[in-house]
Amino acid sequence: MRPPAPGPPSPSAPPGPLPPTLAPGRTFALVVGVERYAISPRWNLRGPARDALRFARWLTGPGEVPPANVALLLSPLDDPDRLDWQATPGLAALRSTYRPATEANVKAALLHELPERDGDLLWIFWAGHGYLGGRGQELMLPCADAHAGQILHLNLDSALRWWRTNRVTQRRFPLQAALVDACRVDAPRDARWNFGSVDYGGGASVPGRRQFCLYASRAGEAAQNDSERGAGRFTEALLRELGERTVSEGVSGLPAIARTIHGAFEDQRRRGVGWQLPQFVVNRDWDASPLLDDDLPGPPPPRAARLDQTGWDGLAELFEGRELPRCAYEAYAWAFKAAGCTTPVHTALPGDNLLDLAWDLDQRQGGRDAMPLAVPFVHFLADRARRGPGPGSGPGQGLDDAAWAAELARWVRATRERLALPVLRPAPAPARRTTLHVRLETPPGGEDGLLARMWVRGERTSHVWESEDRPVTMDAVRAELVRRLRLLDGPTGGGPHPEGDAYAGPERIEFHVPYELLEAEFDQWPVPRGPAGRTRPLGALYEVIVRSPQEREGSRGTWHAKWRLLCAQSGRDPASVHLVEDADVTDALGLRLGERPTPACVLGHVSAARTAGLLEAVLEAGVPVALWRRGGGTPARGLPALLAPEVDPDAPEAEPDVPDAPDVFALPARVRDARREAAGQQAEGADPLVLLWDDPDDTLDLRSLA
Numbered sequence: 001m002r003p004p005a006p007g008p009p010s011p012s013a014p015p016g017p018l019p020p021t022l023a024p025g026r027t028f029a030l031v032v033g034v035e036r037y038a039i040s041p042r043w044n045l046r047g048p049a050r051d052a053l054r055f056a057r058w059l060t061g062p063g064e065v066p067p068a069n070v071a072l073l074l075s076p077l078d079d080p081d082r083l084d085w086q087a088t089p090g091l092a093a094l095r096s097t098y099r100p101a102t103e104a105n106v107k108a109a110l111l112h113e114l115p116e117r118d119g120d121l122l123w124i125f126w127a128g129h130g131y132l133g134g135r136g137q138e139l140m141l142p143c144a145d146a147h148a149g150q151i152l153h154l155n156l157d158s159a160l161r162w163w164r165t166n167r168v169t170q171r172r173f174p175l176q177a178a179l180v181d182a183c184r185v186d187a188p189r190d191a192r193w194n195f196g197s198v199d200y201g202g203g204a205s206v207p208g209r210r211q212f213c214l215y216a217s218r219a220g221e222a223a224q225n226d227s228e229r230g231a232g233r234f235t236e237a238l239l240r241e242l243g244e245r246t247v248s249e250g251v252s253g254l255p256a257i258a259r260t261i262h263g264a265f266e267d268q269r270r271r272g273v274g275w276q277l278p279q280f281v282v283n284r285d286w287d288a289s290p291l292l293d294d295d296l297p298g299p300p301p302p303r304a305a306r307l308d309q310t311g312w313d314g315l316a317e318l319f320e321g322r323e324l325p326r327c328a329y330e331a332y333a334w335a336f337k338a339a340g341c342t343t344p345v346h347t348a349l350p351g352d353n354l355l356d357l358a359w360d361l362d363q364r365q366g367g368r369d370a371m372p373l374a375v376p377f378v379h380f381l382a383d384r385a386r387r388g389p390g391p392g393s394g395p396g397q398g399l400d401d402a403a404w405a406a407e408l409a410r411w412v413r414a415t416r417e418r419l420a421l422p423v424l425r426p427a428p429a430p431a432r433r434t435t436l437h438v439r440l441e442t443p444p445g446g447e448d449g450l451l452a453r454m455w456v457r458g459e460r461t462s463h464v465w466e467s468e469d470r471p472v473t474m475d476a477v478r479a480e481l482v483r484r485l486r487l488l489d490g491p492t493g494g495g496p497h498p499e500g501d502a503y504a505g506p507e508r509i510e511f512h513v514p515y516e517l518l519e520a521e522f523d524q525w526p527v528p529r530g531p532a533g534r535t536r537p538l539g540a541l542y543e544v545i546v547r548s549p550q551e552r553e554g555s556r557g558t559w560h561a562k563w564r565l566l567c568a569q570s571g572r573d574p575a576s577v578h579l580v581e582d583a584d585v586t587d588a589l590g591l592r593l594g595e596r597p598t599p600a601c602v603l604g605h606v607s608a609a610r611t612a613g614l615l616e617a618v619l620e621a622g623v624p625v626a627l628w629r630r631g632g633g634t635p636a637r638g639l640p641a642l643l644a645p646e647v648d649p650d651a652p653e654a655e656p657d658v659p660d661a662p663d664v665f666a667l668p669a670r671v672r673d674a675r676r677e678a679a680g681q682q683a684e685g686a687d688p689l690v691l692l693w694d695d696p697d698d699t700l701d702l703r704s705l706a
Helices: 048-060 089-094 103-116 156-163 233-242 247-252 254-270 309-319 328-339 354-362 374-387 402-419 474-489 556-568 589-593 608-621 639-643 664-681
Strands: 027-034 070-075 121-127 131-133 138-142 153-155 175-181 210-215 435-441 451-457 461-466 508-512 526-528 535-537 543-547 577-581 601-605 625-629 689-693
Touching (some): 027 103, 027 138, 048 089, 048 121, 070 089, 103 153, 121 156, 138 156, 153 156, 156 210, 175 233, 210 254, 233 254, 247 254, 309 354, 309 402, 328 374, 374 402, 451 474, 461 474, 543 664, 601 608, 608 625, 664 689
Parallel strands (some): 027 121, 121 175, 175 210, 543 689
Antiparallel strands (some): 435 451, 625 689
16 A cells, blocks of 8 residues: 655745745746657657646646746657647646757757746656666656667756756756656667767856756666556656645655655555566755665565575586576576566676676566576576477577586575475477578589579478489479478478477578579569469568578688577677678678677678678678678668567567667568568569578588589
C-alpha cells in the first residue's frame, strides 16, 4: 500500500529555505514532451506529449501559474488537435503558443527567453527518451529533430550548471526544479550514435541558488511508459501526489513527494508486482542536504542472494582458461528470467570472460526466490555444453564439452544444496534450422562450367547431389536446386525432419562460392510457385546467403576469433558492426578491420567501383559477415536499419530507448524480408542485397570436387 501523502504546508508560511515572495505570478516553466523523432520511426513512443500537457494543466490549473509564464514544447505522434486542450482555460491558452520540441526551440526557451523573465521559481519538466554520455555521463535528452548525422539534444546537466551561474541575473530564480520522465541508460558506443559535444558554458556561480532534480530512474536504468494509457509511470505518480496543491505547496512539498513516490514503487517491488519499475534519484533537498534514494526510510530493494566463498572457489577452477563460449549472452540474459527479475537494458555483455560475467550477476538486484543469478547462468552453460553444437544449430549453439558439462552440473547441484536454493527450471533448447548448402568450384583444369555439390544440414547432415568430375552450367545447378527444393519441401521429401514435425523444408540456402561469384544473382533465381508457371525470386522464398570459406586462407585465426566473439555476444554488441563508405576503402582497410576481434560485421555503403576493394578487405581481415548492394549504392533507409531488433509487443515500453541495438543474427531473415518487399514492388525481382555469412562452425572440409 502506498504511504499516505504528507499534509501540505500552509501557502502563507512556506518553509524557511523558500523565498517569501514565491507566488504563481513569479513562477515560470519549460515543459517538453517528445513522442515523434526525425531519426527513426522506431524512436517514436506514445505518452510524453500527454504527460507534458498534464503537467502544464497542473501548473496553470491548481498551480495558478499564468499560461504566459509557461514555455510548452510538444512533438506529438497524433494531430495536436486531438490532445485535450480544453481541460482547463490555461491549456486552451497554451494551444496557440506551443512550439515543436526542436533543439532550436529548446535552447531559445531555456537559455534566452526564460532567463530574461523576473521570477523566483523555474520548473523544467521533460518527457521522452534519455541517455547518459559524454565525459561526465551527463543526461542527454534528444529533441524531436534528432537525426542520424547528429542527435540534437538538450544536455540537461550542462543547462543546469548554466542556470546556477550569473548568466541568469543574480536576484532571479533562486529555486529551480527539474523533473525528468526519461530513461538514463548509457548511449551506445557506436559511431552511428553521434550526439556530438554540447556544453552551454556559463559564468560565475551564484551563491544561494538551489536546484532540486528528480529523475524517473537511476543511472543505467530505464523508465517505464504505459503505451496503452499513453502515460509515463513516473508522471502518473508525480501528478497524483501534486493533486490540487498550489505551486507554493507543490514546490515546498517536493522532498516529501519524492519520498512518497519512492515508497510507493518500493512497496510494489516488495510485493513482487513491480520488478521492472523505475527507481528514483533526488540530488538535493531545498535546504541543500543530500536526499538520495539510499537515504530514504524503509527496506532496501531486494537483492539476489550472493554466492559464498566455496561457490566462488569452484567457479574459479571451472572457468580457468575458458574463453567466452558462443552462448555467453544467452546464458547471461536467461539468468535474469530464471531468477524472476529485471533483465538489464544494455544488450552487450559486461565483461570479456566468464568470471567477469558471474561477478556482474552476483552484484545485481534479484527476484523473489533469493536465487544468486550466477547459478542459473552456470546451469545454462552446463546444458549447452552437454548438448554439443549439433548440425543446424543457431548462434547460441552448444559447447561440445561433455566433461565440462558434468563439472558445471555438479557445481550447480552442490551450490543449490549448500545454500538451500529453489529448483531451477530446464534451460531452453537451442534453436535448430534446416539449411541446404550449395558448393561451387572452378574446375582445376580451367574447363568451362562449375563443379557442384549439395548437402542438407538439420538434425543430421545428408549429401544429396554432386556433379562429381563433370563441370556443369549455372543453369544446370539452378535446375537441380529447384528439383531438390521440391523434394525437401514436400511431405515425402528426403530431407532431415525435426522431431515432432511431419516434415520441414529448408529455411536457408547457403552458396559456398569462389571470390569471383560472390555477387552472382543467386537470390534472384526464379523458382516455380503457384499455377500457370508462376515463379518467385529464390531470395524472396528463402534466406539466401553467400559464403567463401575457401578464400579464408591466411585469415583463419581472425575469422574464427571474430565469429566466436560475435556468437558470445549473440550478435548484439554495437562494437561488432562497422559501416564502410567509399572514402574508407583503401589498401589499409583490411589491416584495420583485422586488428581486433571486432568488427565482425561490415555494412558496405559503397559504390560499384569500391565493391571489389571492400570484399577483398573483408576476406583479408577474416570478417565473417558483410552486407552490401550488388552494383553499389545505399538503400533509402541505409543498411543499419536492417540490424534494428524487431519490436516485441509484449516487451516493456522502455525498450525503444535502445532502438538501434544491433541484431546481427537476424540479418538473414531481415534481408529475406527486404527482398520480399522489393519483389512485391518491382517487376524485375528482389532488392539487390548481398549477404556474406561465413560461419566457420558450419563448414565441411570436403575432398576436392574433382
